[in-house]
Amino acid sequence: MKQYKPKDFAEMINVSVKTLQRWDNEGVLIAYRNPKGRRYYTEEQYQQYMGIQSENKVGKTLIYARVSNQGQKDDLENQIEFLKTFANARGMIVDEIVTDIGSGLNYNRKQWNKLIDRCAEGEVSRIIIAHKDRFVRFGYDWFERFLRKMAVEIIVVNNDKLSPQEELVQDLISIIHVFSCRIYGLRKYKKKLSEDKEL
Numbered sequence: 001m002k003q004y005k006p007k008d009f010a011e012m013i014n015v016s017v018k019t020l021q022r023w024d025n026e027g028v029l030i031a032y033r034n035p036k037g038r039r040y041y042t043e044e045q046y047q048q049y050m051g052i053q054s055e056n057k058v059g060k061t062l063i064y065a066r067v068s069n070q071g072q073k074d075d076l077e078n079q080i081e082f083l084k085t086f087a088n089a090r091g092m093i094v095d096e097i098v099t100d101i102g103s104g105l106n107y108n109r110k111q112w113n114k115l116i117d118r119c120a121e122g123e124v125s126r127i128i129i130a131h132k133d134r135f136v137r138f139g140y141d142w143f144e145r146f147l148r149k150m151a152v153e154i155i156v157v158n159n160d161k162l163s164p165q166e167e168l169v170q171d172l173i174s175i176i177h178v179f180s181c182r183i184y185g186l187r188k189y190k191k192k193l194s195e196d197k198e199l
Contacts, residue, residue, distance in 0.1 A: 002043040006031065007040040013049050027156055028090075032148065044151070051091075059125025059151070060095035063087065064115060066134045068103055076101070083128050086157050092128070104137035112136075119152045128155045 010017045023029040024039065024046075029049065030040035065079040080097055087094045100111045112135075118124050127147075132140040135154065144154055 003032075003040045004042070004046070006039050006041070009046065012046060014092070016157045025159075030155065060123060061092055061126040061128070062115070063094055063122055063128045064100075064112075064135060065097070065130065066100040066102070066104065066109075066112070066150075067099070070101060072101075079130050079134070083130060083157060087128055092126070094128070104133050104135075116147075117152050119147055122150070124152050126153045126155065128157065130156075131158050132156055136147075 004012065006017050006020050011018050020029065020031065020039075020041075024031045029045065031041060033039055045191070063080060063083045065076055065083060067073070067076045067079070076099060084094060084097075098111050098115055100109045102109045102112075115124070115127070119127075127135075129135045136143055147154060
């Protein structure tokens with residue numbers, strides 16, 4: 001895949017480097033980064049921006065939306081509508097909507113796993129999500145790099161830039177939540193065992 005430095009890419013699409021940086025921060029046109037953290041852009045991004053249809057591009061654009069439990073179905077519908085509006089405003093044609101109901105800490109989500117498999121098989125070229133934690137609670141950056149190697153772009157609509165301290169707090173809250181849920185589950189299980197007369 002051909003790569004361009006921000007300066008070269010800015011000239012190609014007739015904008016300034018500052019505009020590219022702003023678009024990257026706002027999630028409008030997200031730059032790739034090399035291992036040293038330097039931005040770069042690809043031929044595919046150039047073609048998408050210029051509205052050039054690539055002959056060999058077969059991947060679909062998907063919306064992925066998730067909520068944690070059945071009681072949040074209204075939130076799921078709102079999330080889907082929000083993402084559809086975002087895609088339409090940017091001229092993206094959404095081929096499919098994938099939804100999941102389950103914890104972002106659960107890597108056994110049925111639809112999410114199917115989505116990862118489809119990415120590996122080359123069926124998907126772009127995934128639009130509302131927040132990083134809608135896709136996965138932990139390890140988002142790893143999954144983003146993993147999918148990028150398969151030429152799959154993840155677009156995060158509400159791409160909140162958190163400081164390292166804020167990210168650490170978010171991770172700690174998630175860990176506490178996981179363990180509190182497990183403790184609650186163990187208490188429930190212990191109660192059932194004590195009520196079972198056959199044991």
